[in-house]
Amino acid sequence: MKLIDQSTVPPDAKSRKIKSSHRDRAYGVIRRSILLGHLKRGVRVNERVLAEQLGISRMPVREALLCLHGEGLIRKSKCGLQVTKLTPQETGYQKEFRAIVECAAVRLAGQRITPAEIERLREVIAEQEILETAKDMQAFGESDLLFHQLLLKASRNPFLTRLSGTLGMGLVVGGSEPCKATVEMHAQILDAVAKGDADEAEKQMYKHVIEDSTYSQDTACADEDPE
Numbered sequence: 001m002k003l004i005d006q007s008t009v010p011p012d013a014k015s016r017k018i019k020s021s022h023r024d025r026a027y028g029v030i031r032r033s034i035l036l037g038h039l040k041r042g043v044r045v046n047e048r049v050l051a052e053q054l055g056i057s058r059m060p061v062r063e064a065l066l067c068l069h070g071e072g073l074i075r076k077s078k079c080g081l082q083v084t085k086l087t088p089q090e091t092g093y094q095k096e097f098r099a100i101v102e103c104a105a106v107r108l109a110g111q112r113i114t115p116a117e118i119e120r121l122r123e124v125i126a127e128q129e130i131l132e133t134a135k136d137m138q139a140f141g142e143s144d145l146l147f148h149q150l151l152l153k154a155s156r157n158p159f160l161t162r163l164s165g166t167l168g169m170g171l172v173v174g175g176s177e178p179c180k181a182t183v184e185m186h187a188q189i190l191d192a193v194a195k196g197d198a199d200e201a202e203k204q205m206y207k208h209v210i211e212d213s214t215y216s217q218d219t220a221c222a223d224e225d226p227e
C-alpha cells in the first residue's frame, strides 16, 4: 500500500487540510476543557476569544463548536452558545442513558476484551489510587473518563463506542471527584469483565453509574471563564 505523494496535493487541497487540522485541534482542546471542567457548565462560549486563545481563525472554531453542539456539549441559548448545563431531571436521564450503554458494553467486553486491555485498565486503576491520595481532581477526572472509554472500546462494537461520544455523556463522567469508593468500583467492574462474568460486570457498572454520588456537574474544577 502506497500513500499519495504529498507534493502532488493541489494547493487548495493543502489549505483544506490545514483548516481541518485547526478544526480538529480546536475540537479536541474545547471538548477536553468542557469534560474536565475548565469551561464551566452554563458559561457562554465566545468564538472570537476561543480563536484568539488557540491562535487560529474563527472558522475552524465555529466548525468545532458545531460538532460539539451535535454531541450535546454545547447548547444554543438566547445569549448565544453556552456550555451545556443539565437540569437535575436531565442529569437523571443522562445517567439512565449511560447505564444502558455502559452496561451493554461491559457485557460484550467480558467476551471480547484482550489480556493487554485488561493490563492497561489495571494500570489506569493503579494510577487512580495515586491520584485519589493526591486529591488531583483534574487528573482523576481524566483518568476516570479514560477508564470508561477503554471499556467501551473493549466491547468491540463501534456503534456503541460512537454512541457514547454523543449526547454529552462526558458531561457526567468527566466531573468526578477523586474518591476511594469510585476506584474500588472500577476495580470490581474490571475483575468481573476479566473473569467474563457478564451479569456481575453489568451489576457493578449499573451501581457505579446510577448510585455513585460523586458524579456531579457542579464538582468540576472551574477555574476560569473564557469571556
Ligand SMILES: [Zn+2]
Pocket (backbone or CB within 6 Å): 144, 147, 148, 182, 186, 208
Ligand atoms: Zn467511573
